[in-house]
Amino acid sequence: DRSIRPPVVTIMGHVDHGKTKLLDTIRKSNVIDTEAGAITQHIGAYQVETPNGKITFLDTPGHEAFTAMRSRGAAVTDIVILVVAADDGVKEQTKEAITHAKEAEVPIIVAVNKIDLPGANLEKVLQELATAGLQSESWGGDIVVCEISAKNNIGIEHLLEMVLLQAEILNLNANPKVRPVGHVIEARVDAGKGPVATLLIEKGTLREGDPFVVGVYSGKIRAMFDDLGRRRTEAPPATPVEIIGLDGVPQAGDPFQVVESEKYAREMASTRQHYEQISRAAERAQPSMDALAEWMQEHKELKIIVKADVQGSVEAIRDGLMKLAHDDVKIRVIMGSTGAISESDVSLASASNAMVLGFHVRATPQATELAERDGVDIRYYSIIYNLIEDMAKAMEGLLEPDYVEEVKGRAEVRKVFRISRVGNVAGCMVISGKIHRNNKIRILRDNVVLYEDGELDSLKRHKDDSAEVAEGFECGISLKGYNDLKEGDIIEGYVINEVARTL
Structure with a gap:
């Protein structure tokens, strides 16, 4: 279709x-x-x-x-x-x-x-x-x-x-037969008609009388006009039309969709208004760096808009940032220019999930307001070194950590006991470090790894359960899901440590 x-x-x-x-x-x-x-x-x-x-x-x-x-x-x-x-x-x-x-x-x-x-x-x-x-x-x-x-x-x-x-x-x-959806191109209040919006229909065919939701408002198409002011009864995909019949003035870019009834449209609009209030309150409460860090973790890319007082500073900052490039984390200066941080800069940052860095410049009041509304992070600097250092830290937070193994202890199997309903239990002597109950376990025979990434089923001193056994002491060990133990085997306890990486 x-x-x-x-x-x-x-x-x-x-x-x-x-x-x-x-x-x-x-x-x-x-x-x-x-x-x-x-x-x-x-x-x-x-x-x-x-x-x-x-x-x-x-x-x-x-x-x-x-x-x-x-x-x-x-x-x-x-x-x-x-x-x-x-x-x-x-x-x-x-x-x-x-x-x-x-x-x-x-x-x-x-x-x-x-x-x-x-x-x-x-x-x-x-x-x-x-x-x-x-x-x-x-x-x-x-x-x-x-x-x-x-x-x-x-x-x-x-x-x-x-x-x-x-x-x-x-x-x-586009499919002209589905329920219409689109976006608002612009909207205003007309003295005679009330709220008026220009819509661009993206799929479906819009008709007079259709009930709809647009942004946080609802309505019913009372009349539609094309760009030459002619009344239209329907509008297919990619057609711009001006509509009347709204109960408020939406914002440019707000999504528009036709729904099954006016009642449902009003309910949807009311729900959206409620959630918008909650979301605005949450945005005010949450520091934007958290949101940025979360986004960066997902995308592994740091996008930046640089605004500075002179072009030389823009270039110096761009060069400094490019030197931070890393195989695992991308950094991209999507725009660098001189002058105050404007609404245009904030809009681009919002659309591109970027942060704005101001060097010896500040944002206009309108840009500051827009940044607060859209959750865009604007940071100000007067020393290039501090700017580069902060961005390096932000990028380091994106690097996957290194994992380093640390052997905690080794025990030698001196005797193997077969116990019904339990399996094999090894009588051991701890020959170095400590064997901990919650360590990962590896079995070595003649220095060849037979089994690893295992877990202890039990660790006993005499007949009592023990959390750890130190070097020079005997203990009884049984393993989860592994029974092939022989005298002379080495049981190695180890942990995997997470180590933060640096650029």
Whole structure:
């Protein structure tokens, strides 16, 4: 029952490089003239019809919103179009966008915009892209680069063809017949309609009248509109629609699902609100380092975002951290840049399970608030040595310990007694150390190991049970599950000690 669905595309790039203009041009080129006036409608997501198929575009305000949604579990983007101005090249925000897209493991298509300007320099852009980790096809890599002018509608058709070609490779499909689920793209309160949310349906077909839960709210679809403001009675997968009929304003990235009845929707929303309150209280109570340590134990990787006052410090910290690399524990600086720790940094850390290190910089109040809410660990340093030392300790906590054997004692079998219903009991003399009741046991005959990792069934001095027997004393020993004892055998007691490893 699965069928091909349109790709969902997010446009990213540096401010003023033409993201908004590109989306406007794509929409104007692909709607009928009579509907062009409706383009002013802003719902955060649009669907365009091209000669080769439909494409859904998410109009997120930069990569921050993209990653904020991903940190809430909403991995809705299939392809990223990275817009780079031909006369300006790769900028700081471009690099950030590349990091965010790569962390999400979303394929990137580069659109080099303003290609018709006198200052356009494609080779310089390709060089800078390669330095930033994106090797174009013309440079022997696998990144598709399209030359465009959003303002003059040059190369737009080719760009859309490349998007659909990439979508074909990704083999995007969804079942339109199951109960609908999706995510919130954006939400607001409208003076006339009340709470309004833009949804992207991921599977199933949404219909008017459907009862639903979204985040911690519930409702029933009273009306649905597409990005041109037209009323829709149903929305198949990968279709963005604006809905009314909610009892509150959800957050971008919140999951949406249709349920069997309004009553059940209200109950689910009420339960979620209850658990969210508990979870927030727990987050406030639990130090974030505990959560980080737990996550690191599971993944054996330490991901770090470095923010510093100057680029030289960023590089020095990155180099110092790279020297901590170990076969068993990975360390990865997923982003390093200068300036205050921003909400964007915290969102990326939350989405990537990373920690943020600030060197001679602090987080903005908004970033601090977001970090507290999302449980992101931010640490501040003024001495590089202290920063590296702390990270080394965090990594050492991830290393599996070494296990070292320690022989505690040896006893020689002097005589073997056969006792009914018990088996063989060895009369022994402890010849070195002590034999402890709870030691692991090994049997040696002529220095050849016959049996190990065994346990004592009994340890007696005369006829009394004993916890340990020291060197120079006789004792009676029987083993669990092992009877083949002979005079002259050596019974070795040993323990396995756990030793913490260091880098």
